[in-house]
Amino acid sequence: MIILGLTGSLGMGKSTVAAMFRRLGVPVHDSDAAVHRLMAPGGGAVAQVEAAFPGVTRRGGGIDRSALGARVFGNEAALRRLERILHPLVRLSQQRFLAAARRRRAGLVVLDVPLLFETGGERRCDKVVVVSAPAFLQRQRVMKRPGMTEERLGAVLAKQMPDAEKRRRADYVVPSGLGRAETFRRLQRIVAALREADACTDESR
Numbered sequence: 001m002i003i004l005g006l007t008g009s010l011g012m013g014k015s016t017v018a019a020m021f022r023r024l025g026v027p028v029h030d031s032d033a034a035v036h037r038l039m040a041p042g043g044g045a046v047a048q049v050e051a052a053f054p055g056v057t058r059r060g061g062g063i064d065r066s067a068l069g070a071r072v073f074g075n076e077a078a079l080r081r082l083e084r085i086l087h088p089l090v091r092l093s094q095q096r097f098l099a100a101a102r103r104r105r106a107g108l109v110v111l112d113v114p115l116l117f118e119t120g121g122e123r124r125c126d127k128v129v130v131v132s133a134p135a136f137l138q139r140q141r142v143m144k145r146p147g148m149t150e151e152r153l154g155a156v157l158a159k160q161m162p163d164a165e166k167r168r169r170a171d172y173v174v175p176s177g178l179g180r181a182e183t184f185r186r187l188q189r190i191v192a193a194l195r196e197a198d199a200c201t202d203e204s205r
Contacts, residue, residue, distance in 0.1 A: 001101060002108045002194050003124065008118035008131030009160050010153070011142035013176030014185070017131045018112045020184050024191050026111040029097040033092050039063035048085045053078070064197065074155065094124075108194050117161050117169060129190065130170035132163055133177035 006021070006028075008014040008066075040043035041061030049068065050057045056068045066074050072078040094111055110129075122128050141175045142153055146173045167173050174186050 001098075001106055002126045002193065002197065003098065004108060004110045004130070005116050005122055005125035005128040006110050006112045007114060007166065008176075009163050009166065010156050011138040012131045012133050012163070013141075014112065014114070014131045016176065017018065017129070017174055017183065018110065020187050021110050023184075024187060026108050026110055026191060027097070027101050027106055028112055029094050029130065031090050031111070031113045032092070034093040035086055038086065038093075039068075040090050042095070045085055045089055047128065049082070052081055052085060059169075073152070082194070090158065108138065110189065115160065117166060118159070122169070127171040127194065128169065129174055130163075130166045130171045131174050131176050132167055135163070137177045138163075 004026075008016060008017075018030060021028050035045075037043055039049060039062060041044075041058075043062065046057060046061070046063055049063050053068060053071050056064050056071065058064045068082070072082055095113075098109065103151050111121070111125060113119070116122055116125075116128065139153070142148055172186075172190050174183060174190070180191060
């Protein structure tokens, strides 16, 4: 089974590409979605997050992400404390996903991780896809998001590895600024090549 890491900086179109992988029949583990589940009512991170940041749990259960965000925004120590809670739980979710995929004999799977390089996650992948777009287009997309400000955008980008460095480290770079049809064609070629490689590996065993 080939494990393909999927990453890209904020506003580059990674979520769109992840959806395209699913259209092509490739199982995708979404780390952001895993975090949402962990902090939803009954989620596995709720008690630990509340203990670390008292008062961020909603009345109906689950973490108030806005309140939590206000506590960690611009506070590196608080952010690291939150990451120490969430990252191991997300990795456990990934491991369960991979185990299930192996049981189904999936030949190719995707780990969608926003901070793949920043957290060393590429070491758990066989290949890495980076989604990229011109900086002006990235900014246009991001600034349309509710609640986004120049300050918040700058803070997020400061945490992320520069796009040029991500592209340099990637096995595949997928552009998202040339139209969805072109992006999908690029993915089709990548998936076909990796499935062929996996098939050849199976035959050689």
